[in-house]
Amino acid sequence: MEIRGLDRLICEHPFFAGMSLDYCDLIGGCARNVRFDTGRYLFREGEPANEFFLIRHGRVALELTAPERGSIRFLTLNAGEIAGVSWLVPPYRWLYDAQALELTRAVSIDGACLRQKAEENHDFGYEMMKRFMTMLVQRLHAAQLQILDVYGARA
């Protein structure tokens, strides 16, 4: 099978390492190339979460704004990582902002399109869920460590 440019970018992204070419092709049907200059937002809190991003180059900060504290950065994401998980579950709205800290190139994947393909092909859907689940569990563990605030003096 001939691999199109976008399919190749998807297959080569660490998140999809080892994914079959057929599946890369399926994802490619929902994908487009995007770039964000420094300071631009990939998405903003409250907006509809219709997509997620495979970061290819650059760096993205996830942040929340709190009254009197301004924006609080709680995670930075680098090339090889995924930005955006709110497209997975209703109500499909972003819960935080994602800002490019430097010129960032990514592949944007349409969430509704991908959910549709996963409904039609459960094997594909299961493969996607396994990958997202691994990433989500890693982030959950990291978040737990962050919440414990282990570096503070013991109370």
Added chain:
Amino acid sequence: MARVPEAASVPIVARVRARRRETHDTWTLSIEAGEFAFEPGQFNMLYAFGIGEIPVSLSGDPGAPGPLIHTVRAVGSASQAITRLRPGDPIGLRGPFGTAWPVDESTGSDVLVIGGGLGLAPLRPAIYRLLAERDRYGQIAVLYGTRSPADILYRREIERWRRRLDTAVEVTVDHADAGWHGHVGVVTRLIDRAAFDPDHAVALVCGPEIMMRFAANTLQAAAIAPERIYVAMERNMKCAIGQCGHCQFGPTLVCRDGAVMRYDRVRPLLTVREL
């Protein structure tokens, strides 16, 4: 792991030469103590006269003559009293005690130095030695995580290390405001980005115990064997010479068998409650 000579049980009277603030609750003291040799990872018992004696890691350069360097966080009565000392003030000191980071033993290996919070202080002597003999090692990565940008220890020195082309130095904080352009996230995330050959890598890990457990898990997930992971244990101490049993940790005494220990040896004890 290097064994080290036992030291006296009676403190010498040393003098504070200088005191520098590192963060809101942490100070670095230079202490004049005459001739004094130590290995990276060792600690001294510092005595605030009339108040109390506490273990504090040596955090200066083991290859440089001059005053001893200790970085102390004010958490309770003894550490507060020590951080309040002024140049010229006396301080009781005995040591050095404890085991050392396996710096010389890691010749030919890639070395990952992973510090969390104040845990960078006991690792700094190891970093000095690794960098002083840079050619003896493969890849070297210094990965440091702390609470926020204001809590970064040894900031200027980290910036100097970062300028080296032969060493990867990465800093991450648990949270930050928009003025911080570095990494945000837990220190274990830096491990995934570091370059090393897991079969020939040694990891030196120091920080709060939970952070060390998370780091050890991530290192093992990256295929580094537990025998090649070293952690520094912290237990309350009194005698520091293996006699009082105060620092008992399962079958080991941290003052005698640690503080630096091989992870495969302490792993079974780390998840046991109330040791």
